[in-house]
Amino acid sequence: MIQLYYFPTPNGHKITIFLEETKLDYKIHPIDILKGDQFESEFLKISPNNKIPAIVDTEPKDGEGPLSLFESGAILRYLAQKTERFYPQRIREAWEVEQWLTWQVAHFGPMLGQNHHFNIYAPEQLPYAKERYTRETSRLYSVLNNRLRDRDFVAGTYSIADMAIYPWAISWERQKQDLSMYPYVADYLNLIGSRPTVKKAYEIGQQYRRVDTNQMKPEEWQTLFGNKIAEK
Ligand SMILES: N[C@@H](CCC(=O)N[C@@H](CS)C(=O)NCC(=O)O)C(=O)O
Structure with a gap:
């Protein structure tokens, strides 16, 4: 099972697209980046750069216990390697x-x-x-x-x-x-x-869309752009 730490932003959509394309078993954990969930210590253990997306694979191929990953590019490569999908052999x-x-x-x-x-x-x-x-x-x-x-x-x-x-x-x-x-x-x-799978990924995103990010409240702006340093 893939535990996905997610908010419906472009970097978040990349991973739901992959997961919908491959039908891997996954569960979304919403990280509301306007509220500041990305600075919570439990999330920082998985994503030290305080950004979504991040994943924990509870059943990695090496069988050595849960494997966590941050950075969308690394996550996509990992999932492509795990499933052998959407990545050429040659x-x-x-x-x-x-x-x-x-x-x-x-x-x-x-x-x-x-x-x-x-x-x-x-x-x-x-x-x-x-x-x-x-x-x-x-x-x-x-x-x-x-x-x-x-x-x-x-x-x-x-x-x-x-x-x-x-x-x-x-x-x-x-x-x-x-x-x-x-x-x-x-x-x-x-x-x-x-692609139906891409449409589905965006439908899923709608369920987690809390506000119109064009109209952020001052405190939400401060959370996202206020240069907060992640504390442990
Ligand atoms: N290089 C990162 C960028 C991730 C990123 O910028 N995520 C944004 C949302 S799209 C975020 O979590 N922002 C929260 C913050 O900056 O505090 C990746 O590709 O995963």
Whole structure:
């Protein structure tokens, strides 16, 4: 059984997509990051960087007791290895997945996260920051669009790299992007978004969505962006 520590955000959706795709047995433990659950000591033992997602696999293949993991990229790789699904066997194809997954966790996620921050959440309007991250987001969408010009998925066949990219790219409107500039990305979003398993993952997310994150209360803003240091 996979114990999933989760909130319905892009990084959270990556894992519910994988779990729904593979029908692995899992249980969700909601971590309300607006309330500050991510700073609770029990959660920090699993996720020392105080972020969701995190998992505990109660039955890892080595049989040596529960195994906990944080960081969405590591979790996706682990689950792909455990199930032997959505990760190619052949070495060249496997490294295509590795490159695009790394691209997502190192660039696409963090830059789009800053885009959300300065365009939506920042308490003051900072034109330089808004422009910098909106422009960088556009550059990354161009990279993705070029990659998808002659293939349906970033590594050829549907993989954990696509499961990592989709939940971020689906918010192109919030990121002040014009999707008509990226027609291959538009097709990609339709293709992945029409999968029943992906729809199911988002339906599950709805059950845990507590507030409209566009309208956070001051104390919620403080919890999420107030630079709180996790205490043990
Ligand atoms: N690099 C991490 C990023 C995870 C992350 O940023 N999670 C956010 C939600 S999408 C979070 O838990 N934020 C809570 C906080 O910053 O206190 C990953 O890919 O798992």
